[in-house]
Amino acid sequence: MARKTAKINVVPQAILETASNLFIRRGYEGTTMQDIALELGISRSALYYYFKNKEEILASLTEGLTIAAQQLASQVVEQGKAPEEALRELVHQHARLILFRPVQFRVVERAEGSLPEAQQKIAESARRILLQKFTEVIQRGIDNGRFRLVNAKMAAFAIIGMCNWTAWWFKADGAKTAEEVADMLADFSLHALERGEVKKGMKVGVDESLRMLEENLSQLKEVIDSQGRIRE
Amino acid sequence: MARKTAKINVVPQAILETASNLFIRRGYEGTTMQDIALELGISRSALYYYFKNKEEILASLTEGLTIAAQQLASQVVEQGKAPEEALRELVHQHARLILFRPVQFRVVERAEGSLPEAQQKIAESARRILLQKFTEVIQRGIDNGRFRLVNAKMAAFAIIGMCNWTAWWFKADGAKTAEEVADMLADFSLHALERGEVKKGMKVGVDESLRMLEENLSQLKEVIDSQGRIRE
Numbered sequence: 001m002a003r004k005t006a007k008i009n010v011v012p013q014a015i016l017e018t019a020s021n022l023f024i025r026r027g028y029e030g031t032t033m034q035d036i037a038l039e040l041g042i043s044r045s046a047l048y049y050y051f052k053n054k055e056e057i058l059a060s061l062t063e064g065l066t067i068a069a070q071q072l073a074s075q076v077v078e079q080g081k082a083p084e085e086a087l088r089e090l091v092h093q094h095a096r097l098i099l100f101r102p103v104q105f106r107v108v109e110r111a112e113g114s115l116p117e118a119q120q121k122i123a124e125s126a127r128r129i130l131l132q133k134f135t136e137v138i139q140r141g142i143d144n145g146r147f148r149l150v151n152a153k154m155a156a157f158a159i160i161g162m163c164n165w166t167a168w169w170f171k172a173d174g175a176k177t178a179e180e181v182a183d184m185l186a187d188f189s190l191h192a193l194e195r196g197e198v199k200k201g202m203k204v205g206v207d208e209s210l211r212m213l214e215e216n217l218s219q220l221k222e223v224i225d226s227q228g229r230i231r232e
Numbered sequence: 233m234a235r236k237t238a239k240i241n242v243v244p245q246a247i248l249e250t251a252s253n254l255f256i257r258r259g260y261e262g263t264t265m266q267d268i269a270l271e272l273g274i275s276r277s278a279l280y281y282y283f284k285n286k287e288e289i290l291a292s293l294t295e296g297l298t299i300a301a302q303q304l305a306s307q308v309v310e311q312g313k314a315p316e317e318a319l320r321e322l323v324h325q326h327a328r329l330i331l332f333r334p335v336q337f338r339v340v341e342r343a344e345g346s347l348p349e350a351q352q353k354i355a356e357s358a359r360r361i362l363l364q365k366f367t368e369v370i371q372r373g374i375d376n377g378r379f380r381l382v383n384a385k386m387a388a389f390a391i392i393g394m395c396n397w398t399a400w401w402f403k404a405d406g407a408k409t410a411e412e413v414a415d416m417l418a419d420f421s422l423h424a425l426e427r428g429e430v431k432k433g434m435k436v437g438v439d440e441s442l443r444m445l446e447e448n449l450s451q452l453k454e455v456i457d458s459q460g461r462i463r464e
Binding site for chain 1 (some may be wrong): 386417
């Protein structure tokens with residue numbers, strides 16, 4: 001039993017990854033179970049032990065991304081944190097999900113038409129919930145005056161899109177790590193939504209106030225520096 | 233001659249649109265020239281008058297998006313406007329390009345592997361130039377102090393991704409027009425990059441910077457005060 005669990009957790013990721021690479025290279029229709037087994041260096045029967053057919057692999061890929069994204073987002077929102085913090089976590093988690101599986105994400109986008117209708121609906125509903133969670137947190141930020149007055153749903157689409165598109169450019173062996181990219185996207189989203197004026201405003205806590213002081217201080221240093229006063 | 237020009241400008245867009253819809257529904261491989269002619273309600277020879285084969289349709293779709301995007305961006309940058317204004321235009325134009333042809337954009341993304349290698353390279357180079365133009369404008373904004381200190385290339389990827397992803401959610405008959413979405417994305421990008429306090433111009437001198445520090449300091453005092461001196 002323990003052994004089977006280990007197998008189920010470990011082997012399928014390798015299968016999903018290899019299958020994804022083949023689906024991208026040759027297309028979903030152009031790839032057979034035989035191709036996947038060959039590429040993995042395992043027998044067809046070993047592959048069939050995990051997945052009954054190609055469709056099941058695709059369903060598993062889709063689930064691993066869309067349902068996982070929905071669940072992660074729901075968990076964050078349930079924690080009831082302040083909108084800034086909740087949004088930061090939402091972006092961070094969603095981005096990480098894709099940054100660690102960019103090829104799989106692209107396969108899911110491309111091949112979704114090949115999924116049985118019932119499973120397309122499940123994925124569709126998971127995406128809708130993800131969008132709702134982002135929208136909800138942004139709307140909460142607007143309502144309590146921390147975020148600018150924007151259309152919350154459109155802002156949610158913009159942010160999710162920014163995360164999703166990493167699947168088309170992020171390289172795991174590139175100059176930035178997945179964590180750094182996720183941080184940057186969270187930072188970018190927050191800056192896009194936070195109201196400048198409120199920064200001077202009332203409800204900032206001690207931490208936020210200190211952060212602003214530090215920011216201003218380093219800015220002052222920059223100004224002085226650029227005037228050549230510090231280096232003398 | 234005038235007549236032919238008119239044809240070339242008008243008819244191919246309808247062909248490209250119909251072909252795109254079929255490519256998305258049935259896959260690029262699963263669609264024939266015959267299918268496209270049928271769907272358009274024209275004869276196969278009429279279709280062949282415009283496009284020699286399916287590949288040519290795909291090449292035309294790709295060109296219409298990637299090369300057009302690169303050219304639009306290059307034109308904006310050549311105008312040498314201030315970074316804020318240039319970025320606003322870059323986002324606006326790029327977003328519009330996709331918002332008016334979302335299905336075509338998704339076809340190009342999906343079927344690029346089906347393009348002849350030479351044309352894949354052309355598209356790749358157009359995308360690289362697009363990224364460079366965005367990066368250049370953002371970097372200029374950072375250098376002259378209007379934008380925050382961010383990694384310009386990553387910010388460019390984030391913004392382009394936000395625009396590109398509209399192809400997956402924007403509906404022409406939805407609550408927002410393409411223009412409204414493009415405006416929102418431009419606004420979102422600018423807010424993400426502009427330095428809040430410095431919006432008035434980073435040419436803030438030492439005096440202004442000191443004033444801001446004092447303001448922040450008194451604000452911090454207020455916050456601490458309101459918390460009962462950190463709850464002693």
